[in-house]
Amino acid sequence: LGPVMIVDTPGMDDEGELGLLRIEKCKEVMAKVDIAILVVDGTLGMSDGDRMLKKMFEERNLPYITVYNKLDLVQQRIGKGRTREVPQDSIWVSASDKINITDLKDMVAHLVVDPSNGRKIIADLISEGDIVVLVTPIDEAAPKGRLILPQQQTLRDILDTGAIGVVTQVPQIPEVLASLAKTPALVVTDSQAFKEVNELVPEDILLTSFSMLFARYKGDLGEAILSANYLDKLEDGAKILISEGCTHHRQCNDIGTVKLPKMIEKTTGKNFHFEWSSGDSFPDDLSTFDLVVHCGGCMLNPREMMHRIRICQNAGVPITNYGVIMAKMQGILPRVSAPLLGKK
Amino acid sequence: LGPVMIVDTPGMDDEGELGLLRIEKCKEVMAKVDIAILVVDGTLGMSDGDRMLKKMFEERNLPYITVYNKLDLVQQRIGKGRTREVPQDSIWVSASDKINITDLKDMVAHLVVDPSNGRKIIADLISEGDIVVLVTPIDEAAPKGRLILPQQQTLRDILDTGAIGVVTQVPQIPEVLASLAKTPALVVTDSQAFKEVNELVPEDILLTSFSMLFARYKGDLGEAILSANYLDKLEDGAKILISEGCTHHRQCNDIGTVKLPKMIEKTTGKNFHFEWSSGDSFPDDLSTFDLVVHCGGCMLNPREMMHRIRICQNAGVPITNYGVIMAKMQGILPRVSAPLLGKK
Incomplete structure (x- = not known):
């Protein structure tokens, strides 16, 4: 179990x-x-x-x-x-x-047969013997001597499929691509490195992110993409909830409280009213918000994540996640969602 | 921390x-x-x-x-x-x-500056941009959806060095080697797959195991190799302690209680008297034993592992680990120890 x-x-x-x-x-x-x-x-x-x-x-x-x-x-x-x-x-x-x-x-x-309801992280996108490149930047917020959970889970799903995982940091991407005699079936990056990875990985190689994979695995990828695009329609003064599933990750916290709001206002050229929630305290009443941006939910199970999405949907409030909205703002949402759409 | x-x-x-x-x-x-x-x-x-x-x-x-x-x-x-x-x-x-x-x-x-006393798992054996192949068999005893700790730690050390980790199961090794335009600097395998991996990886590629790396990182590799070779000198009826650092790993338990004793008696053609210890209960008095075979100690810190080795050394009893003695019995100890010896 x-x-x-x-x-x-x-x-x-x-x-x-x-x-x-x-x-x-x-x-x-x-x-x-x-x-x-x-x-x-x-x-x-x-x-x-x-x-x-x-x-x-x-x-x-x-x-x-x-x-x-x-x-x-x-x-x-x-x-x-x-x-x-x-x-x-x-x-x-x-x-x-x-x-x-x-x-x-x-x-x-x-x-508890299958809490993710038959969904896979990546297994249904790849085949045995495929090479999948995982881009995992190591910064000071990474857990000492370990890998963060979504990276571990993705790598394990690759191994379970009989595929091959090539794990690298960003600067080694050109070296990785030069060292491979065969084109990788997919490159998966941490959303934080979107911009550089998007430039380093040639257009003809499929690229996505851990946040996209996990929005699909334990959330609702379609909803997340639509909601990210809704950013264009938000008006000055709109109310955005930034929500985190846990309280103890300094890295996510920094993204949620500092980087994301700054990036959102800079990209849209508008001023918004931000509020934050973290840990268990997801608001019951969301009716006053115009958009919810949730973390990847690596510490939430699919049931809890879906519950939060349903609360938003019932309140008619779009909900997206950190990585998906970052892809949107950097103009690469079409590229990184392509490998995942049209698949089960 | x-x-x-x-x-x-x-x-x-x-x-x-x-x-x-x-x-x-x-x-x-x-x-x-x-x-x-x-x-x-x-x-x-x-x-x-x-x-x-x-x-x-x-x-x-x-x-x-x-x-x-x-x-x-x-x-x-x-x-x-x-x-x-x-x-x-x-x-x-x-x-x-x-x-x-x-x-x-x-x-x-x-x-707590550095509990491992400056020692590295693998970083000092490789260079930036190197390719390291990790062979991680996934069996039913592997933790669901995760990687076991020594694999995670090794991969993280590779990434911290700016090297590239290629993670694969055993059957994909030929595919991995064919897909690489560059010879890997090192192949690291789980000891359980020694025999197959030894055959699949050409002689000119350096091969070692997680157990060798961790004997060096948190134990005493020289002692473990000498002690494994001591197996040849054991006489019929000798007393062997098989010791595990934790009590909850069914996989290790199965290796320690079933596979290892069988393999040891089959390889030597002798009958031994086995005893077992697990978890915290490492015996204080080891004077009646002729050999101690310890697990890799993935749940023990370097200080505890070294403490156990010192108890053995004080009692004049050789101590080796599961992976090192398995390499010895399969005749590949010289090959898998070569990449680690002569290095700091």
């Missing part, structure tokens, strides 16, 4: 104001998790709060497992090794005696 | 049996951390326990910072904004009021 994030929400058995706050918190969490586990006190059976949660999961089409806990205590009454019957999508466990925990893990693994 | 692991040890102010256990635990931790932070209750000043710890750090050459906490309480007595004088390697903070925390972090970052 790979790395898993577990969000532990409070119980739903409180009444009054605190109870309402808990329900709100729980709704927020439901928007971003891939599956839910409803833990029922097996000695008491399903409570009203449990039933309410069950209903909320079902309304949201959120896959869930009902876990009846405290099997050890129940067995003291009904006999060791015995369980009471539960529906097929439920399971009896004992957290304290560790009974059926592996079975529960298996149920979880089977329920 | 990159990702940091913080180990919180118990205080040293207990007496009696529990106190002794705490001291033992603390000694274990001291063997693997890069620096220590001694937290002193600033309202009380340095205790006997604190002084004991200070002495232990100094005996072990472990860099440390003394942090006087509860500055907020002290300031209630001596006045806001004031601090008492402390030595230069110490700092006053208030954890509750978050005073001087950023300064403390800066002190930590400066103290």
Whole structure:
């Protein structure tokens, strides 16, 4: 299943104001998790709060497992090794005696079949034996001794396809192209290096960016492109929300708070009213904004990213991402979107 | 500074049996951390326990910072904004009021200058513009959608050098070599694919493995090679410890418990007595063993790895690693060690 994030929400058995706050918190969490586990006190059976949660999961089409806990205590009454019957999508466990925990893990693994809904990062754009060049500038904001997650994930998808990944920084691109006896099937660059890479890679070689690939993989590429083009229609004083999925990346933060606003105003020659959100705090009400520019969402799962896009769409507000709008502003959106359009 | 692991040890102010256990635990931790932070209750000043710890750090050459906490309480007595004088390697903070925390972090970052003592993974073996081929078999034990840490770290070191990383699985090696107009400076393979890669990569191209690179980077390559060759001298019934740095990698576990013992007995035609250790539980007393075969230690820092090697050397027991002994058994140790020897 790979790395898993577990969000532990409070119980739903409180009444009054605190109870309402808990329900709100729980709704927020439901928007971003891939599956839910409803833990029922097996000695008491399903409570009203449990039933309410069950209903909320079902309304949201959120896959869930009902876990009846405290099997050890129940067995003291009904006999060791015995369980009471539960529906097929439920399971009896004992957290304290560790009974059926592996079975529960298996149920979880089977329920989370494919969080990206069959979508691929790059595999469907390339073939076995293809050469894909990844341009990964290393600046001081890159994690020490590692690669950032979208680069890792793209490279892994290339390897899984039986293709060959050539990883380089920007200055070595001419050397890379000269060293290859075969034209690369695709060049993928970090959006920050768009301008230089666009010039260094000859027109007849397909070029795209990690941000384009991930808008397609966990977002809505069509929406992102249309919304980026909407920039031309914005009027002086329009309100733009710049939104980040996490709070801890200094690099993205610098792009979002400084570089992007500057670039947007310079390119359009207009003045806009910028607001920012980061981490979990994506606004519920977007009706006052004219455009949302979201980060690539490397720390958000596809479900959370799609949820944010849907909030924007429901509010009638265009949403694009950092890389896509940067491509638009540098006039290379047609080039970098071409390799991805018309494909599934 | 990159990702940091913080180990919180118990205080040293207990007496009696529990106190002794705490001291033992603390000694274990001291063997693997890069620096220590001694937290002193600033309202009380340095205790006997604190002084004991200070002495232990100094005996072990472990860099440390003394942090006087509860500055907020002290300031209630001596006045806001004031601090008492402390030595230069110490700092006053208030954890509750978050005073001087950023300064403390800066002190930590400066103290941990270079945990690998100036050693490089691969940078000193290659030059800017060089092509390095990384052979990274993807099997079911690989982390989902990611690359394993040593592969990531090697690739990052290549990029930091301004060299070019070509990442491939085994079947694409002929395609890779045919696609390159220039001979790669080095091919680095996962040890598991030694046999095939050795055959696919022509003799005139330098070949090594991630395990060789990491034995050099965070261990002692010379010791690992000598110890692997010591396999020829082991007699029937000799006692071999197979040791893993972590407890959670099914892949390594399978190599350590099944593949390696089988391969060792088949290659030597002898029967040995195997024992295993994993995670933190590296035995203190190794005197009864004839050989230690350690995993690559991708989850151990250089300090912990060197500590384990020193324990073996003090006990006069040869220690090698999985990849190095596999190269030895497949007769390719001379080839894969050649690119690394004679270099710093």
